[in-house]
Amino acid sequence: MLAGVKFRNPVIAASGTFGFGLEYRQIAQKLGGIVTKAITLEPRAGNPMPRIAEVCGGIVNSVGLENPGIQRFKTEILPRLRNLKSRLIVNIAGSKTDEFVQIAEMLEEDQITALELNLSCPNVREGGVLLGQNPKLVKNLTSAVRKRTRKLLIVKLTANFVDPAVTARAAEDSGADAVTVINTLFGLVLDENGQPLLGGRTGGLSGPAIKPFALFCVDRVAAAVKIPVIGCGGIMNGQDAYEFLCAGAKMVQVGTANLITPDRSWKIVRELAVICRLKKSVQFKKVRKARCKK
Amino acid sequence: MNPATSISASIIRKTKLTSEIFSLWVKPENTESNPAPGQFYGIKPPDNADLLLRRPISVADTKNDRLRFIIRVTGKGTAALSRLPAGTKIDILGPLGRPAPLVYNKNVLLCGGGVGIAPLFYLARILAPSNRITTIIGVRRAEDLILVNDFRTLGARVLISTEDGKKGIKGILTDLVPRILDKMAEPVIYACGPREMLKKIDEIAGNLPVWGFLEERMGCGTGICYCCGIRKKTGGYLRICREGPVVNLKEVDL
Ligand SMILES: Cc1cc2nc3c(=O)[nH]c(=O)nc-3n(C[C@H](O)[C@H](O)[C@H](O)COP(=O)(O)OP(=O)(O)OC[C@H]3O[C@@H](n4cnc5c(N)ncnc54)[C@H](O)[C@@H]3O)c2cc1C
Ligand SMILES: Cc1cc2nc3c(=O)[nH]c(=O)nc-3n(C[C@H](O)[C@H](O)[C@H](O)COP(=O)(O)O)c2cc1C
Ligand code: FES
Numbered sequence: 001m002l003a004g005v006k007f008r009n010p011v012i013a014a015s016g017t018f019g020f021g022l023e024y025r026q027i028a029q030k031l032g033g034i035v036t037k038a039i040t041l042e043p044r045a046g047n048p049m050p051r052i053a054e055v056c057g058g059i060v061n062s063v064g065l066e067n068p069g070i071q072r073f074k075t076e077i078l079p080r081l082r083n084l085k086s087r088l089i090v091n092i093a094g095s096k097t098d099e100f101v102q103i104a105e106m107l108e109e110d111q112i113t114a115l116e117l118n119l120s121c122p123n124v125r126e127g128g129v130l131l132g133q134n135p136k137l138v139k140n141l142t143s144a145v146r147k148r149t150r151k152l153l154i155v156k157l158t159a160n161f162v163d164p165a166v167t168a169r170a171a172e173d174s175g176a177d178a179v180t181v182i183n184t185l186f187g188l189v190l191d192e193n194g195q196p197l198l199g200g201r202t203g204g205l206s207g208p209a210i211k212p213f214a215l216f217c218v219d220r221v222a223a224a225v226k227i228p229v230i231g232c233g234g235i236m237n238g239q240d241a242y243e244f245l246c247a248g249a250k251m252v253q254v255g256t257a258n259l260i261t262p263d264r265s266w267k268i269v270r271e272l273a274v275i276c277r278l279k280k281s282v283q284f285k286k287v288r289k290a291r292c293k294k
Numbered sequence: 295m296n297p298a299t300s301i302s303a304s305i306i307r308k309t310k311l312t313s314e315i316f317s318l319w320v321k322p323e324n325t326e327s328n329p330a331p332g333q334f335y336g337i338k339p340p341d342n343a344d345l346l347l348r349r350p351i352s353v354a355d356t357k358n359d360r361l362r363f364i365i366r367v368t369g370k371g372t373a374a375l376s377r378l379p380a381g382t383k384i385d386i387l388g389p390l391g392r393p394a395p396l397v398y399n400k401n402v403l404l405c406g407g408g409v410g411i412a413p414l415f416y417l418a419r420i421l422a423p424s425n426r427i428t429t430i431i432g433v434r435r436a437e438d439l440i441l442v443n444d445f446r447t448l449g450a451r452v453l454i455s456t457e458d459g460k461k462g463i464k465g466i467l468t469d470l471v472p473r474i475l476d477k478m479a480e481p482v483i484y485a486c487g488p489r490e491m492l493k494k495i496d497e498i499a500g501n502l503p504v505w506g507f508l509e510e511r512m513g514c515g516t517g518i519c520y521c522c523g524i525r526k527k528t529g530g531y532l533r534i535c536r537e538g539p540v541v542n543l544k545e546v547d548l
Contacts, residue, residue, distance in 0.1 A: 019518040023536075024298050037520070045530055050511040052521040056344050059513065066520050066531065207346060259514040260338070260348065261387060263298040 222248025238271020407487025432467025
């Protein structure tokens with residue numbers, strides 16, 4: 001359950017790491033839900049290649065929001081996602097409040113459960129991170145979208161140079177139903193000549209390398225807000241997911257792990273179920289309380 | 295459709311082909327994999343935090359249910375794979391990508407630069423019974439040559455270019471292409487190698503279609519991360535791992 005909506009299990013495929021759910025529908029069906037790649041008002045070509053670099057314990061990407069735009073998403077992609085048995089969450093991005101509002105208004109289809117506002121993409125210079133770094137902007141944007149949609153509203157926060165507990169409160173105050181914590185961290189990868197390796201010059205770090213920091217953020221945000229927190233960052237297996245739930249997350253998102261094997265999120269669902277059964281259906285609230293006392 | 299689950303495969307035989315290139319015959323467990331020429335597998339380097347992603351490697355040949363990969367050591371992942379002894383189990387995902395189109399009763403020209411010749415061998419084996427095949431292999435040094443006799447065994451005509459001039463003609467592969475094309479009626483061209491080589495061959499070929507085997511750094515290899523684009527002439531990108539890796543070079547901006 002997330003803000004009154006039932007999910008079949010607590011594992012969601014994170015934005016940008018499961019396409020639009022078309023490639024592996026059979027896996028998408030079994031998860032709690034999937035978040036689409038970010039959709040913008042106009043089509044975007046994205047950044048030049050290369051868009052990915054492997055680093056110790058993670059990857060740095062600079063895809064740059066390549067997507068067909070909201071119109072084509074509605075006409076070409078949404079119809080193919082009909083009858084999906086799991087929850088469909090659409091990740092939306094833009095550089096101005098107005099763009100987010102326009103997109104939100106266009107996404108009324110019943111098959112969509114939630115909108116996830118991407119205020120945290122490090123790969124778009126004009127908006128993205130700047131929006132998510134400023135609590136005032138988070139507030140304005142969230143309340144503007146809130147007024148125009150009845151869907152579940154999730155705000156995806158950044159932890160780049162900003163305290164996500166502060167922006168999470170801003171989102172909560174303006175009507176967000178949940179927050180996703182965290183998006184990728186800023187990253188720079190240099191080649192042997194000291195030049196940027198990625199086509200977008202800088203990118204976003206994800207994978208196991210960010211897990212301890214992501215856990216830290218989830219713990220912190222969960223203590224600061226009453227709305228549910230969706231934990232994300234470096235979850236590679238059931239144990240990782242379990243730790244996020246212990247840290248205060250209601251649900252989790254899995255990103256990088258999907259790139260390694262497409263059914264990895266489904267494997268995490270099963271591993272998590274086994275762990276929870278072994279721990280005799282733990283009450284995560286209790287675990288959290290016990291830890292906070294220490 | 296791309297598989298969602300990876301499979302375990304044991305290394306049956308490992309051979310060193312040159313100082314940098316090795317060959318792996320692997321046997322996938324409990325599955326039938328029927329890759330087509332041009333398709334590739336994502337091979338997971340042995341467990342190591344530094345090596346998170348799979349390495350895309352083309353199918354160089356098959357026999358019954360076994361797969362052959364021919365790999366050049368270029369960095370950490372391929373080096374780690376090169377150290378695995380026969381008997382080791384590796385985790386592979388595939389077959390991935392769109393296969394090369396097959397032709398019948400044609401004059402086929404295969405152009406392989408360096409280790410790029412590897413995927414063309416599997417293609418040649420499938421095409422050989424029903425086509426006339428000419429292969430050009432281009433390498434820097436004569437000792438980098440691989441698969442020459444294997445192509446000859448298939449009945450293909452083989453031409454060689456080496457930059458050191460110790461085998462075949464002295465020069466680069468594309469020096470040979472115009473001469474060969476002049477003498478071929480309605481050729482069908484397949485090419486695999488560095489981007490500059492593909493570009494040059496496409497120019498030389500003029501209006502003839504060239505099926506290029508493309509490479510790019512990949513995240514997933516399965517079409518879900520959009521990390522592996524190549525610019526389309528009509529605008530936007532196509533995903534090399536999904537709409538490729540074999541594409542008509544006339545349709546993309548190299
Ligand atoms: C569709 C496809 C088929 C391929 N088939 C073969 C083959 O049959 N034989 C063969 O020897 N090589 C092949 N390659 C190239 C091979 O994937 C790279 O050489 C290999 O990934 C390098 O890994 P590394 O860890 O040794 O190098 P590193 O430089 O340490 O790798 C760092 C990262 O960059 C990526 N990378 C580096 N170079 C390349 C490259 N040229 N292409 C794609 N990714 C790269 C790696 O996968 C890794 O994620 C193919 C590439 C593609 C895209
Ligand atoms: C290739 C790639 C593309 C991504 N694209 C998006 C995106 O479009 N929108 C978004 O909100 N997050 C995007 N992300 C961030 C992930 O959704 C996730 O928040 C982040 O990767 C951390 O989780 P992980 O460590 O499990 O990957 C992307 C991540 C990767 C690796
Ligand atoms: S590598 Fe992920 S889409 Fe091609």
